[in-house]
Amino acid sequence: MEWIGRALEKLREKKPLVHNITNYVVMNTTANALLAIGASPVIAHAIEELEDMIALADALVINIGTLDEHKIYSMLKAVEIAKNLKKPVILDPVGAGATKLRTKTSLMLLEVGDISVVRGNFGEMAALLGEQGKTRGVDSLTYDKEAAKDLAKAVAKEFGVIAAVTGAIDYVSDGRRTYAIENGTPMLGRVTGTGCMTTAIIGAFLAVEEPLKASVAGLTTFEIAAEKAFEESPYPGSFHVKLYDWLYRIDGEVIKERAKVREVEP
Amino acid sequence: MEWIGRALEKLREKKPLVHNITNYVVMNTTANALLAIGASPVIAHAIEELEDMIALADALVINIGTLDEHKIYSMLKAVEIAKNLKKPVILDPVGAGATKLRTKTSLMLLEVGDISVVRGNFGEMAALLGEQGKTRGVDSLTYDKEAAKDLAKAVAKEFGVIAAVTGAIDYVSDGRRTYAIENGTPMLGRVTGTGCMTTAIIGAFLAVEEPLKASVAGLTTFEIAAEKAFEESPYPGSFHVKLYDWLYRIDGEVIKERAKVREVEP
């Protein structure tokens, strides 16, 4: 897994501008995660400035966590602009399956945009394929290793994207090749927006790698940082703080030592 | 006060979904406080998804900290839906008394909804009874033990709610029975949104206890966690971090040891 460390070095050298249209809950923490790892975040959703901002950006992150009609319109417009400007886009369908609005909005974005990567939990990703009732608020009600792997493949095929289904084991698939990542800690579930941070971190890697590799690198790097943070602080407040410390401190050595990534298919 | 520890255990077992329509300043910290204690938070205000989301929720938290006309409409709609679905609702009238808009919005919510609990500081709660000029920004300009107790009773009677007036001593009343809670630390005043967190934590307890008990349990648990945090870190940044740690670590033993709750009336 030495390529992940090298991808991280490339990211830090490039310091990519990552444009986020994201939810209000995680704006601050997303920006801090991106700064800590070495990217340059911008959070902006005004219709009038999307064209200017996306032109400057190296990647676009769309996160539907707190919707309203202006924001939905802004997201649709943004993915269209990104398509025209050939900028990579990652979508986080937060809470898809919990409400019809979220499922519908995610599907519209997938239709209108040229999305490179979709990252979500089991319930959210299942909802994109029409399976409702597996999301409660923004949490998945279900998770099963075998099903998660198949779900990643199915979402990838259905929408022509890289699909990352995160959970106890993460599965990343382009519909043909599928990778499993077993890093991380359950403490991530006790801090809000850690899923959203993962998405944004993958967004930063999209500026330096093709989407499948960017997804594997982003998830692995983020989750190893979380492992290190948890070893220093087993409680959620302190863990959260150390997570930024480790997004800053992590390097190829630590990744090589810790990465539990394997190709499970074909 | 052993029942408070038991209520906390019930909360952690149930992991209630707490739906928050809250202000932008505290969205992240509210979600983290709820996650730390063991609840499952969701922050959502799109009109189109309120029905779906409230149907899933165990309790609804309404916090008027940053208003605009869309949000007011969304809050009014939400309390109506919660009334129909018989979901418990807690209202935090942030800054009532500082501006007419905030006082008026709080009163509308109390009229339209079936609010279980209202939690505010002295100035905010006094404003609900028509006494203006006791709030400066979002802080109370005045506090007096005896007056606070009477205010809790009066608000409870006027609106048919459980009223929690927080300050140096907190008073919780249903209009007849009144409890005083003397836990906490002044350092809570140096971190933004700690009042809002208290409200959200009471919201989580509303999923497992009737409103009067939920209010006493929420305030006591939160304020003891704050005491423990302050003992570890007497400065606001570190204190804030430790507060989440202790919302996670606190248990029946710590509560039993520390709780300063007494029935003051009748």
Next chain:
Amino acid sequence: MEWIGRALEKLREKKPLVHNITNYVVMNTTANALLAIGASPVIAHAIEELEDMIALADALVINIGTLDEHKIYSMLKAVEIAKNLKKPVILDPVGAGATKLRTKTSLMLLEVGDISVVRGNFGEMAALLGEQGKTRGVDSLTYDKEAAKDLAKAVAKEFGVIAAVTGAIDYVSDGRRTYAIENGTPMLGRVTGTGCMTTAIIGAFLAVEEPLKASVAGLTTFEIAAEKAFEESPYPGSFHVKLYDWLYRIDGEVIKERAKVREVEP
């Protein structure tokens, strides 16, 4: 530089109400920075309550970090009200130069309002004078000591304000007198919203000092707090936490020991 310590004492005694119309990314951290130093923050943008809130406030902070048309209208209205009520206003033109919307909005605010202080990085401040292309997202693409000094003077003269151009060395000018401040740490660049915090802290000093002194005092105090925080924690998550601790702990002694402020002109 003993006057800075005295200004800080005055600030803490007065506990000024600082009204912020700011971006969603930094609302929480701005409020916490203001609370830590000893001010009383309020974040509010509803048109309907601006008049009431600004009447109560000791200073107004306008930060254009996340715009939309409602917010622009609210900001324009707010600076008009502040002008009528003779309340000091500080403007943070976040991202000016990156998009036309941001540059244009900043210029409108300068035209409509009676702005006391403008604080921005090199790219943002240059954009106010018509030089585009020096901002990438919310970061400056360029910085040069000599140019920064001249830029501060030029912005001050052009708009009749105190201009603070922050960077490796900060320059504060009224167009005639110019001060250089060499405190701070590059780690500030790894935490989102530290520029916005600086602006808000200057806002708090505006309640107790005239604008030139308030700007010098705010920048110096904030950046020395950052130095102390960095000495305790060289990683961004922990540094961020310690920054609030030191905004609370800093006093005249520490400032006297550390301040690197000098008048460079005339």
